[in-house]
Amino acid sequence: MIVLDYRDKRPLNEQVAEKLMNLIAQGGLAPGERLPSVRNLALDLSVNPNTVQRAYSSLEEKGYITTITGRGNYVSEESRWKDSLLGEVLSELRETAERVKAAGVGMEDALKCVKEVYERV
C-alpha cells in the first residue's frame, strides 16, 4: 500500500501523510473507507506507532480523514478537502512557475512541460 523512502530526507511521518493524501486524492481510498489502525500500519511499515499517529493527526487537521476514538480513521467526504487541496496545489504551481520564469524558461517550454506530464500514462 505504501512504501517509505529512506533516502528521502523528509520525516517519515510527513512521507506517510503525503502518500496517504495522494491515495485519497486519486480515489485509491474512497470516502468512508477505513484506514489501517495506527498500530497495524506501524507494523506494516516497520515504523513506530507514534510516527503513524502524527501522520494521521496531520491528515485529520487538514480534513482528509475523520478520527473516531475507539473505532478508527475514515476517509472524509471529498467536499471536506477538495477545495483546500485545489487551492494549495494551485498556489504551489504558481510559485514554481514564477521560479521557472525567473530562471529564463520561455512560456512555450513551460507549457509544453506541463502538457507532457498530463499526456503521460
Place this chain on the structure above:
Amino acid sequence: MIVLDYRDKRPLNEQVAEKLMNLIAQGGLAPGERLPSVRNLALDLSVNPNTVQRAYSSLEEKGYITTITGRGNYVSEESRWKDSLLGEVLSELRETAERVKAAGVGMEDALKCVKEVYERV
C-alpha cells in the same frame, strides 16, 4: 541585499544560497561581480561565518560562483550555470505538475495557471 526568514524551517545556509542564486539568475548580480566576503556577509546577516561558507560552497559546486582563495567569490558566466538551472527548474516543474494532476486539477486549468504567471507584469 538579503533578508533571512526565521519562521522558515529550512536551514539558514540553504536560504542564503537560494536567495543568492535567485539574484544571480535574475541578473541582480552580474557575472564577474564580487560577492561579499564570508565574514562580511555573516556580519550583515547576523549569522556564523560557517553558515555563509556552506552557502558559498554549494553555490560554487553548482557553478553559480567561482571561488578564489585569498581574493573572494565572483559570479560565474551565465554559461556555467544556465543549463543546469534550466534542467533543475524544469524537473521541479514536472514534479509540481504531477502533484497538481494527482490532486485532480484538469490540464486546461493547470496550463491557464502557468500562462497567467507568465502574462503578469
Place this chain on the structure above:
DNA sequence: CAAGTGTATTAAATGTCTTAATACACTAAT
C-alpha cells in the same frame, strides 16, 4: 609585513525526528 581573503577543525548547544515503553479512555463484540 599586514590586512583581508577562503578554508578547515573541534567543541558545544539546540532542536527535530524516531524509537521505546507505558498508560488511559473509548468502542464493539462476546
Place this chain on the structure above:
DNA sequence: ATTAGTGTATTAAGACATTTAATACACTTG
C-alpha cells in the same frame, strides 16, 4: 461485565542536522 482493538498521551532516550563559537592555516594584495 469482560475482552480485544481502537485512538491518544506521556516520558525517556538516542540519532542526527543545524548553528554557533573559537581557533588556526594558507593564500593574495598592497
